[in-house]
Amino acid sequence: GGLALTGLQSGIVIDMGGTTSDIALVRQGRPVMAAEGAQIGSWRTGIRSIKIQTVGLGGDSLIRHHKNTHLVIGPRRAAPLSWAAGRYPQVLEQLELLLQAERKHTVSLAEFFYRVDKPGKHSSESLTCQEQRILDALAAGPLSLQNLADKTGSTIYNMKTERLEQQERIMRCGLTPTDIMHLTGDYPAWQRKAAEIGADIMALQLSVTREDLVAEVQNKVKEMLGSAIIEMLLDHEYSEDPGQGLSGVVGLGRTLLRQHMQPDGQDRFLQPEMACAVPLIGLGAPIHLFLPTVARFMRTTINIPRHAAVANAVGAITGQVMATAEVLIKPRYAVSGITGYDGFSKARTCHFETHDHAVAWAREQAEQEARRAAAERGAKQADVQLSVDRRDAAIAAVRNETDPVRPQSAAPVYLETVVQAKAIGRIDLAWL
Missing domain, CATH: 3.30.420 (Nucleotidyltransferase; domain 5)
Known part of the structure; x- marks a missing residue:
C-alpha cells in the first residue's frame, strides 16, 4: 500500500x-x-x-509512570480515556474525583476496567472467586482501579485482572497517545476533558506540568x-x-x-x-x-x-503475490564416483544420467509449481525468477607423500543442487 x-x-x-x-x-x-x-x-x-x-x-499504547520517576509507554494496549468517557459518563465522574483527591501513588491510578463479554459466551466454572467478584462489580459499568479493588474487597496490588483481559471478558482503559493527541488538537474525535484530567493526574504523579507531560x-x-x-x-x-x-x-x-x-x-x-x-x-x-x-x-x-x-x-x-518453489537434485555415488542424479520436486521424483539434464528438468518443475502456487493466491499472471545453487563440501587437506611439509588439498565433494523459482504477480481483482 x-x-x-x-x-x-x-x-x-x-x-x-x-x-x-x-x-x-x-x-x-x-x-x-x-x-x-x-x-x-x-x-x-x-x-x-x-x-x-x-x-x-x-495510538492505544497504555501510558504509565514507573514509581513516580519516568514514563513507560506500551506494550500493553488500553482503550483511550477520551473514548471511554464518551461512551461511559461515569468514567469522567470518577476521573474528576481522582483529580480532586490529589493523591500520589506508585501505581498509575487513572486506569479503568469495563466488561466486554456477552452473557453465555464464557463458562464461569474456571473463574476464581476474585475473578467472579470482578465481573459482578463491573456489571453496572466501568470502575477505576481503586474503586474496583474496594468493591471486590481487595487492594490495587492484589487485583488479578490479566486472565480476564486475555480472555476478553474485561477491557482496560487509561491514558494513551491518542489522549495526548486530543490535547494537542491533532485528533479531536472524542471527550477532550477526560484526556485533560487523565493527563493532569499523570502529571501530578511525576511532579510536572501538563505541558511538560505532553512534550x-x-x-x-x-x-x-x-x-x-x-x-x-x-x-x-x-x-x-x-x-x-x-x-x-x-x-x-x-x-x-x-x-x-x-x-x-x-x-x-x-x-x-x-x-x-x-x-x-x-x-x-x-x-x-x-x-x-x-x-x-x-x-x-x-x-x-x-x-x-x-x-x-x-x-x-494493489499488493503483489509472491510464491516460491524448490526442486532438489542429489547425486548417486558408487565406488567409481557419481553414477547419476535424482531430482526431487513437490510432486514427483526423476532419475537422470547427467547433471545438465537434471537441472533443466528441475527448472521446469520449479517454475510450474511456483506459477501454480501464485495462481492459487490470486495472481494469474506472474513473472518467474529462477536461481540454481550448487552446493559442495570442502574436504580437509591430506598428507602429501612427496612433500610432507605441504599437505595436498582434496577436491570438493558435490552434495546437491537447489533450483528455486520465485513467481511474483499482482492479484487479479476478478479472482476476489
Whole structure:
C-alpha cells in the first residue's frame, strides 16, 4: 500500500497502528526477506517471512509512570480515556474525583476496567472467586482501579485482572497517545476533558506540568519509533557479522536521537551523525506527528501519502503475490564416483544420467509449481525468477607423500543442487 500511494520502489515502511508499529524494508519494489523470521519485540518467529520488526507502540499504547520517576509507554494496549468517557459518563465522574483527591501513588491510578463479554459466551466454572467478584462489580459499568479493588474487597496490588483481559471478558482503559493527541488538537474525535484530567493526574504523579507531560510523551514515542528503525537497519546490515555488538550501537543511537530532540541538542562539542540511504515511508493515522523528527535525525527524506491512514486497504488491492518453489537434485555415488542424479520436486521424483539434464528438468518443475502456487493466491499472471545453487563440501587437506611439509588439498565433494523459482504477480481483482 505504501509503495502504491507514494510511487517509490525502495524505502523503509513504518506502519503505526493502534496497538503496534510495524517496520519493513523494501528494495526495488520487493520486501526484504528474513530467513530467521520476523521480529516481534525481542523474539524471532523462526519461519522465513518478510523482514518485519514489530514494536508495541501505537495510538492505544497504555501510558504509565514507573514509581513516580519516568514514563513507560506500551506494550500493553488500553482503550483511550477520551473514548471511554464518551461512551461511559461515569468514567469522567470518577476521573474528576481522582483529580480532586490529589493523591500520589506508585501505581498509575487513572486506569479503568469495563466488561466486554456477552452473557453465555464464557463458562464461569474456571473463574476464581476474585475473578467472579470482578465481573459482578463491573456489571453496572466501568470502575477505576481503586474503586474496583474496594468493591471486590481487595487492594490495587492484589487485583488479578490479566486472565480476564486475555480472555476478553474485561477491557482496560487509561491514558494513551491518542489522549495526548486530543490535547494537542491533532485528533479531536472524542471527550477532550477526560484526556485533560487523565493527563493532569499523570502529571501530578511525576511532579510536572501538563505541558511538560505532553512534550515528554511525544518525545518518548519518537524515541521508541526511531530506536526501532535504527535497530532494524543495523540488524539488516550487520547481523551476519558475529563480531558486532549491536545492542550497544542501538543504545547509542537511542541516546543520540534523544539528544537531537532536546532544545540544546545542537550545542554540543560532539555531534555524531547518522544517515539513511533510503526514504522513510510513513503509514497510519498518527504517523505524521512523530516520523518527521526521526527523518531529520537520520538525515533522510520522508514520504507520508495523502491517504496514509488507509494504506493497508490499498495494499490489499494493489499488493503483489509472491510464491516460491524448490526442486532438489542429489547425486548417486558408487565406488567409481557419481553414477547419476535424482531430482526431487513437490510432486514427483526423476532419475537422470547427467547433471545438465537434471537441472533443466528441475527448472521446469520449479517454475510450474511456483506459477501454480501464485495462481492459487490470486495472481494469474506472474513473472518467474529462477536461481540454481550448487552446493559442495570442502574436504580437509591430506598428507602429501612427496612433500610432507605441504599437505595436498582434496577436491570438493558435490552434495546437491537447489533450483528455486520465485513467481511474483499482482492479484487479479476478478479472482476476489
